[in-house]
Amino acid sequence: MKIRYFLLLAAILITIISCKKDGGALSIKLQSVSSNIVPVGSDLSITLQFTSTGSPIDTIFMNRFRINQDSASVPTVTTESIIIPASYPGSAKGQLQFDLDYNLFLATAQTPPTYGNPPQNESDSMIFKFIAKDAANHVSDTVTTGLIVIQR
Numbered sequence: 285m286k287i288r289y290f291l292l293l294a295a296i297l298i299t300i301i302s303c304k305k306d307g308g309a310l311s312i313k314l315q316s317v318s319s320n321i322v323p324v325g326s327d328l329s330i331t332l333q334f335t336s337t338g339s340p341i342d343t344i345f346m347n348r349f350r351i352n353q354d355s356a357s358v359p360t361v362t363t364e365s366i367i368i369p370a371s372y373p374g375s376a377k378g379q380l381q382f383d384l385d386y387n388l389f390l391a392t393a394q395t396p397p398t399y400g401n402p403p404q405n406e407s408d409s410m411i412f413k414f415i416a417k418d419a420a421n422h423v424s425d426t427v428t429t430g431l432i433v434i435q436r
Contacts, residue, residue: 309337310422312414314429315379321433328384328434332414332427335377339419344380347413348389351431352397352406364389390434408434 311334318329334341346364384390396405410432416424
């Protein structure tokens with residue numbers, strides 16, 4: 285009976301020790317979004333705060349979730365990998381600002397659905413998610429914007 289308890293305790297300790305992190309911590313937080321409604325032709329600016337106690341951040345993954353409510357629209361997810369330039373100073377704390385061009389990152393539908401008379405283009409509804417990765421392959425938690433409407 286004592287051997288069972290000993291083996292159970294040993295298994296729990298091995299599990300705890302094997303799950304211990306190697307000292308590198310990486311976190312990002314959403315600091316600001318320039319607007320929740322983006323007019324036609326305008327860009328969107330998203331600023332993230334970061335803290336890294338290990339290696340410097342080398343990649344940001346950005347997911348765009350298109351969430352139009354129109355039944356004719358199919359929700360799409362697009363992932364972009366943004367490589368941080370080598371000239372980046374590798375600070376332990378700071379901000380990363382992403383200026384998303386209207387035509388490259390925001391207007392995703394080639395031919396947007398129309399409504400009304402005279403016909404008007406339907407707006408896009410999007411949510412952006414960001415994940416950071418450092419040079420030692422530590423990954424941050426996911427940061428999510430609220431719903432952002434892209435007018436077209």
